[in-house]
Amino acid sequence: MNPSEAEIRLATLKDRDHVLSVHRIAFGDDEGEIIAGLVAEMLDDPTAEPIHSFVAEQGEEIIAHVLFTAVRIEPSDVSAQILAPLAVLPDHQRSGLGTKLVNESLVQLDSNDVELVFVLGYPDYYSRFGFAAAGAQGFEAPYLILPKNADAWMVKELKSGAIESNHGTVRCCAALDQPQYWQE
Numbered sequence: 001m002n003p004s005e006a007e008i009r010l011a012t013l014k015d016r017d018h019v020l021s022v023h024r025i026a027f028g029d030d031e032g033e034i035i036a037g038l039v040a041e042m043l044d045d046p047t048a049e050p051i052h053s054f055v056a057e058q059g060e061e062i063i064a065h066v067l068f069t070a071v072r073i074e075p076s077d078v079s080a081q082i083l084a085p086l087a088v089l090p091d092h093q094r095s096g097l098g099t100k101l102v103n104e105s106l107v108q109l110d111s112n113d114v115e116l117v118f119v120l121g122y123p124d125y126y127s128r129f130g131f132a133a134a135g136a137q138g139f140e141a142p143y144l145i146l147p148k149n150a151d152a153w154m155v156k157e158l159k160s161g162a163i164e165s166n167h168g169t170v171r172c173c174a175a176l177d178q179p180q181y182w183q184e
């Protein structure tokens with residue numbers, strides 16, 4: 001599949017079941033149900049607002065989804081979000097679709113004046129978008145990240161200077177603020 005054929009757009013209420021299904025399938029038997037449940041909780045979580053939820057659609061089918069929810073960085077009041085989770089249906093993986101979805105979403109966040117974006121994920125994957133180790137730049141995760149996974153806790157600035165002028169502990173929405181989502 002050519003990722004340029006997929007349209008990236010904001011998710012609507014009508015997309016909800018399809019979005020949950022993408023996560024259930026992409027994360028597979030072990031994690032799929034847990035991640036789909038987490039997404040459902042985050043979508044209903046008032047402390048996650050403002051939420052940015054983007055789908056990739058091909059024809060009538062939703063083939064990928066990424067969710068961004070609000071985080072607070074104590075003690076600052078900078079506009080910041082966390083990317084979690086991201087999923088591409090298995091038949092469409094490794095074709096550049098995840099890259100296109102994240103890149104286009106970040107452009108939208110930038111135009112909505114989001115200054116910082118965090119992620120806990122594969123360093124090799126997220127470095128392509130300009131994410132870099134967050135702990136070393138003064139941003140503590142909500143829960144202790146094991147030293148072996150320290151590189152997975154990452155930040156990217158959308159506004160120049162936002163990393164330098166902020167630091168502190170990142171606090172997520174209630175649904176994501178559970179230790180099991182921060183341990184590997």
Ligand SMILES: CC(C)(COP(=O)(O)OP(=O)(O)OC[C@H]1O[C@@H](n2cnc3c(N)ncnc32)[C@H](O)[C@@H]1OP(=O)(O)O)[C@@H](O)C(=O)NCCC(=O)NCCS
Pocket residue numbers: 026027085086087088089092093094095096097098099100120121122124125
């Ligand atoms: C991870 C995921 C979102 C990537 O989406 P994608 O559309 O397949 O990614 P792209 O095509 O844009 O990029 C492909 C590259 O991503 C990297 N990549 C894919 N999965 C990876 C993984 N599990 N670990 C590290 N890098 C990975 C590889 O470098 C790959 O390049 P290659 O094909 O040359 O090996 C997708 O594989 C997925 O949904 N996986 C299951 C759910 C999941 O694990 N989500 C967590 C994201 S933190």
